[in-house]
Amino acid sequence: MTQDQLKQAVAQAAIDFILPKLDDKSIIGVGTGSTANFFIDLLAQHKMAFDGAVASSEATAQRLKGHGIPVYDLNSVSDLEFYVDGADESNERLELIKGGGAALTREKIVAAVAKTFICIADESKLVPILGAFPLPVEVIPMARSHVARQLVKLGGDPVYREGVLTDNGNIILDVYNLQIDSPAKLEEQINNIVGVVTNGLFAQRPANLLLLGTKDGVKSIK
Ligand code: ABF
Numbered sequence: 001m002t003q004d005q006l007k008q009a010v011a012q013a014a015i016d017f018i019l020p021k022l023d024d025k026s027i028i029g030v031g032t033g034s035t036a037n038f039f040i041d042l043l044a045q046h047k048m049a050f051d052g053a054v055a056s057s058e059a060t061a062q063r064l065k066g067h068g069i070p071v072y073d074l075n076s077v078s079d080l081e082f083y084v085d086g087a088d089e090s091n092e093r094l095e096l097i098k099g100g101g102a103a104l105t106r107e108k109i110v111a112a113v114a115k116t117f118i119c120i121a122d123e124s125k126l127v128p129i130l131g132a133f134p135l136p137v138e139v140i141p142m143a144r145s146h147v148a149r150q151l152v153k154l155g156g157d158p159v160y161r162e163g164v165l166t167d168n169g170n171i172i173l174d175v176y177n178l179q180i181d182s183p184a185k186l187e188e189q190i191n192n193i194v195g196v197v198t199n200g201l202f203a204q205r206p207a208n209l210l211l212l213g214t215k216d217g218v219k220s221i222k
Helices: 003-021 034-049 058-064 104-113 141-153 183-191
Strands: 028-030 051-055 081-084 115-123 137-138 157-159 171-176 198-200 209-214 217-219
Touching: 003 034, 003 081, 003 115, 003 209, 028 034, 034 051, 034 058, 034 081, 034 115, 058 217, 081 104, 081 157, 081 209, 104 137, 104 198, 137 183, 141 157, 141 171, 183 198
Parallel strands: 028 051, 028 081, 081 115, 115 209
Antiparallel strands: 137 171, 137 198, 157 171, 209 217
């Protein structure tokens, strides 16, 4: 199977998981990236089964609207049962690195509101220890050099992601060479640096369910 077929399979597994639990008032949190895009395209075939969606990025909002799926502002939504999104890495505890697509802050906000965060990924994303994928950190532009110096003190090698502005108007530093033994602790330490908006570790609020696309089928890890 190709990587795209694995992504398609986990997207379908997420649909199969949530569909029986939806009603015409349900609003679904929808993530960003190529795996999430497969999910959006499949979700569009079930428009009558739910009310609408909250998007974790402008790109996702556009894709949802393109399918005729209503997109709600998160502030107008009190109840979000499911958030479905991809990841750049996951460990067995479902702690994640996200933000390769620069949408980490909105993704973390939607994940915080959702009762159940379903991560969908192909098997290449499951790792024993997080950190081979450079950790994205969203930073207020004027704080870039200050935050980079603090990240070096934490043992990382931050690299400015040239030419990228987030949906929130901020920049991204990708932090290389971190061996992340305590993801929740590092998440907190980085978030405590003045000028950091958020970082791509999802450990304090990990996923609740990982649907992992493998050559032997979709594995479900809780
Ligand atoms: C988003 O999309 C991100 O948090 C992560 O960076 C990325 C995964 O992308 P893909 O599904 O294209 O591998 O969920």
